[in-house]
Amino acid sequence: MTAFLLRRSLAALVMLLVVGTIIFSLLIIVPGDPAELLLTTGGGTTTPEAVAALRETMGLDQPVLIQYLQFLGDTLRLNFGTSIIDGTEISQAIGLRLPRTLELIAAAAILALAIGIPSGTYAALRAGSAFDVITSGIMALLTSVPVFVVGTLFIYVFAQILKILPAGGYTALSDDPAAHFRALILPAVSVSLNLMAIVFRMTRASVLEMRSHDWVRTATAKGLRRKLVIRRHILRNAMGPVITVVGLQLGILLGSTVLVEFVYNWPGLSGLLVTAVEQRDYPTVRAIILTVAAIFIVINLAIDILYSVLDPRIRLK
Amino acid sequence: MNMSLPIPKRMVFPSILLILLIVTPFAAPLITGDDPTAMAIPQRFAAPSFEHWLGQDEFGRDRLARILYGGQVSLTVAFVATTIAAVVGTLFGLIGAYFRGPFEFFTTRLADVVVCFPPILLALLVVTLFGPGAVTLIAVLSVLYFPAFARIAFAEALRVSALDFVEASRALGTPSRRIVLRTVLPNIAGPLSIQYSLTAAAAITIESGLSFLGLGVVPPAPSWGQMIRGARAFMNQEPLGILIPCIALTLTIYIINFFCDRLRDALDPKGAQGAKDAISQPVTTSQKAPDLPSDAVASVRDLRLVTGPASQSVDLIADVSLTLRANECTALVGESGSGKSLTSLALMGLLPDVIRQENGQLLLRSKSDGVVDLGKTTAQGLEKLRGNDIAMIFQEPMTSLNPVHKIGFQMVEAILAHRPMPKDQARNEAIELLELVGINEAARRFDGYPHELSGGMRQRVMIAMALSCQPKLLIADEPTTALDVTIQAEVIELLQRLQREYADGLGLLFISHNLGIVSEIADRVVVMYSGKIVEEGPTDVVLNAPKHPYTRALMGSMPAAHTDLHSSRNDRLAAISGTPPLPMARPSGCAFRDRCPMAIAACAEHIPSLDNVSDVHSVRCIRADEVVTA
Amino acid sequence: MTGLNPQPLLQVKGLNKSFPTGKQGIFRRQMMQVLRDVELYVNHGEVLGLVGESGSGKSTIGKAVLRLLDIDSGSVTFDGHDIHTIDRETLRGLRKDMQIIFQDPYASLDPRKTIHAVLSEALDTHQLHTGNARQPRLLELMNMVGLDPSFLSRKPHEFSGGQRQRIGIARALAVEPKFIVADEAVSALDVSIQAQILNLLADLRAKTGISILFISHDLSVVRFISDRVMVLYLGRVMEVGPADEIHFAPKHPYTAALVSAEPSLGEQRERIHLTGEIASPLNPPSGCVFRTRCPFALDECAAIVPELRDMPDGRQKACIRDDIL
DSSP states (O other): OHHHHHHHHHHHHHHHHHHHHHHHHHHHHSSSOHHHHHHHTTTOOOOHHHHHHHHHHTTTTSOHHHHHHHHHHHHHTTOOOBOTTTOOBHHHHHHHHHHHHHHHHHHHHHHHHHHHHHHHHHHHHTTTSHHHHHHHHHHHHHHHSOHHHHHHHHIIIIIIISOOSOSSOOOOTTTOHHHHHHHHHHHHHHHHHHHHHHHHHHHHHHHHHHHTSHHHHHHHHTTOOHHHIIIIIIIHHHHHHHHHHHHHHHHHHHHHHHHHHHHHTOOSHHHHHHHHHHTTOHHHHHHHHHHHHHHHHHHHHHHHHHHHHHOGGGGGO | OOOOOOOOHHHHHHHHHHHHHHHHHHTHHHHOOOOTTOOOGGGTTOOOOSSSTTOBOTTOOBHHHHHHHHHHHHHHHHHHHHHHHHHHHHHHHHHHHHHOHHHHHHHHHHHHHHTTSOHHHHHHHHHHHHOSSHHHHHHHHHHHHHHHHHHHHHHHHHHHHTSHHHHHHHHTTOOHHHIIIIIIHHHHHHHHHHHHHHHHHHHHHHHHHHHHHTSSSOTTSOOHHHHHHHHHTTTTTOHHHHHHHHHHHHHHHHHHHHHHHHHHHHHSOOOGGGOTTOBOOOOOOOOSOOOOOTTEEEEEEEEEEEESOGGGOEEEEEEEEEEEETTOEEEEEOOTTSSHHHHHHHHHTOOBTTEEEEEEEEEEEETTTEEEEGGGSOHHHHHHHBTTTEEEEOSOHHHHSOTTSOHHHHHHHHHHHHSOOOHHHHHHHHHHHHHHTTOTTHHHHHTSOGGGSOHHHHHHHHHHHHTTTOOSEEEEESTTTTSOHHHHHHHHHHHHHIIIIISTTOEEEEEESOHHHHHHHOSEEEEEETTEEEEEEEHHHHHHSOOSHHHHHHHHHOGGGOTTOOGGGTOOOOOOOSOOOOGGGOOSSSTTGGGOTTOOGGGGTSOOOOEESSSSOEEOOTTGGGOOOO | OOOSOSSOSEEEEEEEEEEEEEEEOSSSEEEEEEEEEEEEEEOTTOEEEEEOOTTSOHHHHHHHHTTSSOOSEEEEEETTEETTTSOHHHHHHHGGGEEEEOSOTTTTSOTTSOHHHHHHHHHHHTTOSOGGGHHHHHHHHHHHTTOOGGGGGSOGGGSOHHHHHHHHHHHHHTTOOSEEEEESTTTTSOHHHHHHHHHHHHHHHHHHOOEEEEEESOHHHHHHHOSEEEEEETTEEEEEEEHHHHHHSOOSHHHHHHHHHSOOSSSOOOOOOOOSOOOOTTSOOSSSTTTTTOTTOOTHHHHSOOOOEEOTTSOEEOOSOOSOO
16 A cells, blocks of 8 residues: 555656646747747737846746756745736735635535536436436536536526626625625536536446446345445445546646636636736746646545545555 | 448437538538628627528627638637547557557556646647637647547557457468558547547537637637627627527537437447346246245246347246255256356346246245245345345356455445344354355455455355355355366365255255266256256256256267267267257247257147156156167 | 377477566566476377466467467477567468467457458468459358358357357468467357367368367366377476376376366266465466475475476376376
8 A cells, every 4th residue: 555655646746747847848849939929929019128038037048957947946946936927926826816716616526526426326226217317418418518608608697687696706705704605606506517417427327337247246145235235335336437537527627717717707816827828928827737737636646545445456556 | 341331320310410510600601691700880789680590799790600600610620620639649549559668658648647737728828828829729629639549549459459359360460550450440440439529529618718718719700709708798788699609509519429429329338237236026926825845945936037028028938947955956057048047046036127027936935934935025025035045156256246345344244234243243253154165364364355365265255155144045156167177176065065064954056057067066957948947857867867858968068078089089079059049039849959859840839848757857858758868 | 190290380498478467566567477488399280288277378378389479488489480580571471370269259250340351351361262262262161160151241240159169260270271279269168069169170180180289278178179288387387198198197286186176977086185275476386386285295396396207108297206196
């Protein structure tokens, strides 16, 4: 078990390094001068002085190896530098906004799991029933609706027509908890629907597959009550594949928040990101994407470990 | 070579939808004469009219034209990017699978890395550098998606290459290029095409998402994401402006997903039919009171099992009657499809739900309530019987134990299901049982997992578990078939010893296709062929003087029964020609007649009855009396 | 049954093969040696039976002699060519002379190809019976394995297991090989079908004089079909000799245990009970690999690896004790 933990943690570290290196090298492989490129994309014009200034701020005047080491060192110290647009400390901006995005993601993930897993299980145990057919149909539709479409339609229905929930915005939890959670509902539901559909489908497929294994028949042949057969010998085994898929889908979930935060004006990481992209604030964009990738890798490490607890065979592989 | 590809029925509708979806936007000039970028401010928000079927938007542009031309952009970006990703990725995957080594590492790890970047974020990163636009999008999406194709192509190519038919092609000396193109590629096309449609749908989602943020397709070129973005501000005044592109976008993705789902079902048909917990409830059609001879532990009377819809149901087994006695081992012998396993599953009340019991009575002597008629027992009642009064071990020891639970947990669970007791006591009993079945270091194994044991050891655990509540009847369904011959002998000896020493009064129903094992373990033999019992009697009588032509042929086929024969001396085994018929294609009359060397015209007329040829020996053959035992 | 040619058709010397295991340390993959110093030969027109339990390495030998996998060391000489050192073109030409029949009749045929295409692939590769000669040859092959010629246009899923196995045999025979590896070719079949296939192989051998390496875990089947039998345990040869003698008068304790464990219809032989558990191929015992289960093991058995010795009656065994059995 220790060897397994060690190996997995090591792999995660290597992955972090690779991801960082790829993000770093994007600037290197860009044809031409990245500083000039950043200042002129979108048809703008610039002056040699502005380019030179930007080169210096971004450290582009240094040799590549120095830049790389500098980048790694800074990243390790969570020092992402300053925005090239307004000079604010990037780490600070991320630190302020990341918790809000994480709250949104957590709320959405809990919602998706709380509905997706039980309904997927129930549908699989009654495969072919009306419940299965109807739920599967709804979930198929949910996988097909892009988050920003859901978000926009929700605003129209719940904020504009029914006027029961705010169309967006954010209130700090400390200021007004009720308002905080009211504002959270629509964004969280919007983000969760896609994931919910995926969790549902995966749970349904996994439970169906587990039902066909020999050990389920053994458990029934022992005279175990059906409830226990389902809980111990079907569900327990089915959860491994489900959490793995959830882990992989978290990337998509993180992507969804970009759009949802935009739709609802939720002041998370994504608002920062979209503004930074619009203004070609490369250091900020790079820092945010590094943060998100790191979160993704850490979450998947946690899921790997959880899976190995659920299924002892995994440790051998 | 015949290359016709018949399209499965369930694929026709989704295919038509998909083709319509792809063709319609490109037929835009035929559908509407309007220019999607021509503004007419005075007519902003005009309602649908004969000239503008879907009305006009906030700049008075024709919505229908914008939807259609916007669709062109979305579909082009999505399908071009997906196609590039698919071709490049498949190539990478095949190269990785063929050359292995560093290529393999590269191919598999690449996908691990790319999956760390949420696609839309990576797209944003690139847009920051290169600015928005359709070409940027295509480039990003292709890079983003090709590793997934590479990984699937790699894994599938490896899987297919390990199959015997690819090995056969290599053994024939077929050139590698030809093997990859003619054999490997067609066999991995299924998973790749599923990935293709999944990716196309995802690409459309991302393209529209970026355009919605204003970072995708550059205005004034129309796109669905932009239309939604534009109409958001006027949601209250003009909900149609939002609804139309939302519906177009969702419908497009839905149709692709729908096609993909059907494709997956068609290529990889799986369903609930294999569910091992979906059980068909036993019935009883006998008016007779449930009684058993005093020495019997169970009996099957006139059992008939069918499958298929009621209007055209097919008999799987019919007229099967058996009496199982205490301290006796009855062997049920037959080839695959003879119905021997179904008979035993019926006794356990474990028939799969696709099989129905149409006729017959299943009786069991319970430890507490005397004789029980399974057909009159509720599902809960059956749970109390299984494992307690009747237990079963199965053919596959490798899969019969749950891999995620410790062995001890699974044993204690079996004990506590019927005999409430403190956990410590159950643990001690379980360890004693493990010792009884010959497992070394039982206390250590108790805390181990099934995958740490060999097949023979797992089968011993299964036996220990089955005996944990001292059942009256133990059913062993081919318990040694998956084991090596030396291990098989040990397990057989264990079963014999347990029946002799440990479980007094235990009846054993032993199911096997191997007459050699049967002759060692069984007191009585019941031979089944094509769903019917064809011969039954004491083991030494049946095996020494078989009366049914099938039993005789079966023995003639066994090299183990003819150690005097050798192929190099031009000896041949007395094989039966043909194969056992499928249940829906059994010949009239005697099911064995078209393979039987003794068949006469009368055999086709009616199904022979199972008649006594002596007090203890019965045979289902009209010519049984004529068979002269050699 | 030695033919006129004094040289054996197939000669294997000092064959070693290991595979990486699924298990790995933090940095290195563990290797598992599945074959150790295997020596064997097959004469022209001879059937050599290869017997062993799971993990004995018998299938690996079958693949190694056809170079369907690479070996660590040793040599495989087929018809005068060292199979593992010759260039690819020569090897391709030689493949016409050596073929294989697989165990699983379901996995051994491409589900997408008709029987016609399956058999033609073999002939196309070696440019045999081209043009007008093709159809008669296909019909002849179908006839030879006892299948209806109208089946040629069908695909594998339309056939039963026994019929598929006949197609597999026809594919192997299509190129008129001198030698066939039959890897558990009858193990997946029902008894009555198994007998049909065994008879078919015996007939083919009698008619064409083909040599066969017959791999199986079933001793009775191997005894019936083989001229000589070789017994393997954990990747090592235990005993070799004429089929009937190995079966009725085994000299190696493992062979004896194997034979005595075989369920038979006649009078039961006295069982030789094995002790202990099967050793793991990852960590084989020192000295004789069988000693941990051998009822006759002595202290010396742990010290030296017994060599495969010639016995006076023409067989060979790898056991230091002559005072038993």
